[in-house]
Amino acid sequence: MDMRRDPAPAPAAQEAPPSRAQAIAQVAAYLNDSGVEATQAQDDARALLRAAAGLSRLELAMSPQAPISDEEADRLSRLAARRAAREPVSRILGERGFWTLDLVVSPHVLDPRADTETLVETTLALVDKSDAPLAILDLGAGSGAITCALLSELPMAHAVAVDLSPFACAATAENLARCGLSDRATVVRGRWGESLAGPFDVIVSNPPYVRAGDIPALDPEVRLYDPALALDGGRDGLACYREIVSDLSRLLKPDGLVAFEVGCDQAVSVASLLGAKGFAIARVGRDAGGHERVVAARPA
Ligand SMILES: C[S@@+](CC[C@H](N)C(=O)[O-])C[C@H]1O[C@@H](n2cnc3c(N)ncnc32)[C@H](O)[C@@H]1O
Structure with a gap:
């Protein structure tokens, strides 16, 4: 899955980069097509976008319409491909919230x-x-x-x-x-x-x-x-x-x-x-x- 814009667009028809919300929707649909249940796919897409863009929950909630950069799109594509192969998000990110704690998942x-x-x-x-x-x-x-x-x-x-x-x-x-x-x-x-x-x-x-x-x-x-x-x-x-x-x-x-x-x-x-x-x-x-x-x- 490639989240980036056309790498060499014609100047007049330059495609806008996807917003964070659009990227989440695209990744969620891709994960759902790969067999991840729909609600889970939404949650996972949000977590992967946050990781790819280095955003806190609050930062994402405050600016869902902000565009994602090409570097963020690249990172998100790689993370999404791993999740589509059914690797759990906690293993991709190497951590998981449990009780009130953030634990490393080796x-x-x-x-x-x-x-x-x-x-x-x-x-x-x-x-x-x-x-x-x-x-x-x-x-x-x-x-x-x-x-x-x-x-x-x-x-x-x-x-x-x-x-x-x-x-x-x-x-x-x-x-x-x-x-x-x-x-x-x-x-x-x-x-x-x-x-x-x-x-x-x-x-x-x-x-x-x-x-x-x-x-x-x-x-x-x-x-x-x-x-x-x-x-x-x-x-x-x-x-x-x-x-x-x-x-x-x-x-x-x-x-x-x-x-x-x-x-x-x-x-x-x-x-x-x-x-x-x-x-x-x-x-x-x-x-x-x-x-x-x-x-x-x-x-x-
Ligand atoms: C279901 S996991 C639970 C891990 C952790 N307590 C949790 O709840 O996330 C079971 C754990 O028991 C360990 N285990 C399996 N057989 C064991 C044994 N005979 N003696 C000690 N630990 C064992 C496994 O290595 C594994 O870490």
Whole structure:
């Protein structure tokens, strides 16, 4: 897609450069033709134009009719071509807003999702101790999104963030530093909690939960760009929950809280795994679409 004017127009018929609003509309139509859903295509086109032109949200909102330069048009064309190949905007730009934070999204970690804010929200509602020196454990930290969000809201808390992937450990450390939270967190490379002693006040986890057989049918943005280690939950999607739940009583304080993100149809199964290990469900959290996406429990 070439957003520029004719490179050598006849003087009398010089074509006006497109305005920011026109460029957004053109890119949105191009992305929509490439398979990106219409509303998403609009949002993505706006984000790419802002990146190409170095504009804040406010600057774009104040002057949507300003023309774009040829250099901006070139940059926008390149960014749009990547998005049309279904690379997510957060990966193209290398960052994503999560909770109140701007996080770096490195290529080899899960792109943190808005859905995961439900896990943060549910956990904060249940701990309700913003001035307590809580010990938090985040199993499968990825970009460190959950750890960073919880620490940003709980100023006396300390967290241990664990991931099997060295890329995820590096990304978590980078985001902790970016958010000014490194002094209250320890990043550990390992398999779930196996190298840790605990006990922790709060254990949170968004483990891989996609059924292995469902992975080939995921959207290209997920299938091609999120790492398999972050997605694959085994044959029934529950393998990681089983592993983590079997070690919870060792790692969690008797009055502690565990909170899991779950796939759309997994809340009942995860609640029953927890029930079988002596946990009582404290809350089931719903995402913006009303789906049960978080199961929180305490030792019964
Ligand atoms: C669904 S991602 C969640 C990432 C991040 N917490 C978030 O919510 O955006 C799951 C994470 O678990 C990690 N993981 C997978 N198997 C693991 C294991 N056995 N032990 C520790 N971490 C593991 C993956 O590397 C990945 O970063």
